[in-house]
Amino acid sequence: MLTVSHLSKQFNGQPVLRDISLTLAQGEVLAVLGRSGCGKTTLLKILAGIETADAGTLELHGQDLLPAPPNERQMVYLYQEPLLFPHLSVFENVAFGLRIRKVKEAEIKQQVTELLAELELSEHARKSPHQLSGGQRQRVSFGRALIIRPRLLLLDEPFGNLDAQTRAAMQELFGRVSRQHHITSIFVTHDSREALTVGSRLGYLERGSLTSFASVADFVADPRTNIAAELSFWENIRQTANPTSTPA
């Protein structure tokens, strides 16, 4: 169980995060919707240990995480870009977390091979990152994080740079693998559809304040998520295009 209490952060006197509190159970995916500059990245970086908080507490399974350096938290932060190691092959990129933990070679080979198969990357194992498509690179990045069995996965608009089709495929893959491995994660996005697709819990971050929703209905009904307006827009389009039809 992840518990964040009264987390605050300022940059040059400007509040970026205001009194953020949330809890997240094992295996849950909290999708946080928010516009650019709302504090999403800062929140994730504080959780990962890359940034420090001005106030508040952060606990995982009752352990205070704030004093722990990022390399001891086992919370992987995934950027919008895959940021693969360009000098390493796909296999070695995924194996990185195991190699720095000095896992035995046979064990590395077995784990990486299995994960690559799961992510449909087996045929690309020996390729360099520059030989992959955008979606494949993002899958490698995902695999590189998954291999160390992170206690919390922090995803900062990871599919933001992908085309619509690849993005939908990656969302489906993320959902499948998350359920299979029972991964706890916080997934920030500015796309309400993506939030609804990947999240088992939903939140909205605005000017550093987080609103958690008890249900999908509450999330959809909140005017800040813009979902109701968008549904109305598409309904108008449908009626204009086909005025005789009635909604099912």
Added chain:
Amino acid sequence: MKPLKPILPLYALLVLGLPLAGLGYALLGSVVVVGPLAEGFTGRYWRALGHEPGLGYAALYSLWIAVASVGLSVVLALGLVLRAQPTLRRAPLPGLLYVPLVLPALVVAFYLFQLLSRTGWLSRISFQLGLTSSLEAFPELVQDGAGLGIILAHVLLIFPFLTLLFQAIYQESRLAELDQLTSTLGASAGQFRRRVAAPLLLRRAAPTVLLSFIATLGAYDIPLLLGRPYPQMLSVFIATKLQRFDLRELPAAYLAGFLVASGLLVLILVLLRLVNRSRVETG
């Protein structure tokens, strides 16, 4: 664009055709087919290579100087870029790194000679302070057997250039973000430097590092001023042979020039392969 067309073949002739023609001439000169002593084909200067250790010593000495100079420069530049990012990003260090780059090699050599020779400033200060009993007691730092002065001069010129290059690659490759990412994957700062940053920087900079190596291998003015008559670096060795009054030395000088130029040509081919690989990787 049409008026530019004849320029390309002319440029190719200047940078490729003429040097290759020179190489061919040196080869023919080494077998005495051309040159002031042309007397028809003979392989005796090639056979004499085995009994004349001068060229071999000069090659080994040049190799030592180039490996030590470029190696030290790479280590210093890597150390600075990987361990002193905040210092490298603020004044005055970035500006100071540019200073040696505008100095001609001969000026740097002359400056080091004034500073480090037994009659130089450091030796005199050391003598005045009573640290040395006489000027001759000052350690031999230039025109020494190991080539310390030559190495130091090259390091002074190469190290700032490589530091600026590594720093540009560091930023372009987003190594600061990779540092944060690897730390969340569980890597320590040392593991990031060893497994990610250093290999990435060296791989991307490999063509330029090799170019620096070639330039050091063929350096002339620095070893001329800061080196000894023996051992000599290759360029000084060949120039000395070519400028001798004894014309019978010429074929041996052509032979040495041909072998050195061929060796450098092989290094340049390796360099071109590295450049192509780097171009593919960066897209």
